[in-house]
Amino acid sequence: GENVEQHPSTLSVQEGDSAVIKCTYSDSASNYFPWYKQELGKGPQLIIDIRSNVGEKKDQRIAVTLNKTAKHFSLHITETQPEDSAVYFCAATTDSWGKLQFGAGTQVVVTP
Amino acid sequence: DTGVSQNPRHKITKRGQNVTFRCDPISEHNRLYWYRQTLGQGPEFLTYFQNEAQLEKSRLLSDRFSAERPKGSFSTLEIQRTEQGDSAMYLCASSFRSNQPQHFGDGTRLSIL
Numbered sequence: 001g002e003n004v005e006q007h008p009s010t011l012s013v014q015e016g017d018s019a020v021i022k023c024t025y026s027d028s029a030s031n032y033f034p035w036y037k038q039e040l041g042k043g044p045q046l047i048i049d050i051r052s053n054v055g056e057k058k059d060q061r062i063a064v065t066l067n068k069t070a071k072h073f074s075l076h077i078t079e080t081q082p083e084d085s086a087v088y089f090c091a092a093t094t095d096s097w098g099k100l101q102f103g104a105g106t107q108v109v110v111t112p
Numbered sequence: 113d114t115g116v117s118q119n120p121r122h123k124i125t126k127r128g129q130n131v132t133f134r135c136d137p138i139s140e141h142n143r144l145y146w147y148r149q150t151l152g153q154g155p156e157f158l159t160y161f162q163n164e165a166q167l168e169k170s171r172l173l174s175d176r177f178s179a180e181r182p183k184g185s186f187s188t189l190e191i192q193r194t195e196q197g198d199s200a201m202y203l204c205a206s207s208f209r210s211n212q213p214q215h216f217g218d219g220t221r222l223s224i225l
Contacts, residue, residue: 043216102154
């Protein structure tokens with residue numbers, strides 16, 4: 001089955017700097033890669049997703065890149081703000097309507 | 113806009129007791145998913161439904177676990193004879209159709225005494 005590894009496990013950045021989180025996946029058939037943000041006591045909230053027919057997608061300060069050859073994808077957050085502090089999860093699946101395989105998460109702390 | 117609703121938010125029970133959680137998906141969402149999340153880990157897939165049909169179950173879903181979605185709307189997840197290892201956050205998600213993302217509820221946190 002699919003295996004997703006996520007790095008780093010913790011990330012501390014100064015407000016205004018950029019944050020990058022990287023994930024690798026094992027199943028070359030995976031074709032859908034969502035990113036979720038989870039705040040304390042809350043469920044995961046979708047922030048951006050990308051499909052295998054696209055190499056990059058951007059939404060305001062958030063961008064995701066996908067390298068199918070290397071089987072890795074990354075989340076980029078620019079101009080970080082304190083409200084970006086949360087745990088971020090990447091996920092992968094061979095069927096966007098099926099089960100998601102999640103990474104272990106990255107705790108992002110943005111310090112003022 | 114009503115999101116995925118889960119009840120209760122927190123359940124504390126003694127080992128050996130049965131517990132049941134409820135999930136109300138976003139209206140008209142055909143697929144409903146259950147995941148389990150332990151501290152410091154990402155959610156792990158348990159099972160999912162399309163309408164009332166249970167399409168897939170993870171090996172994590174032992175015989176003590178059962179899930180239903182009787183009328184294709186809300187779903188229940190029951191754990192019988194709870195064990196310490198069942199302590200976790202149980203998350204529900206729903207999606208409308210193929211190529212649409214999964215939206216999660218805020219989960220039910222289960223604590224086993």
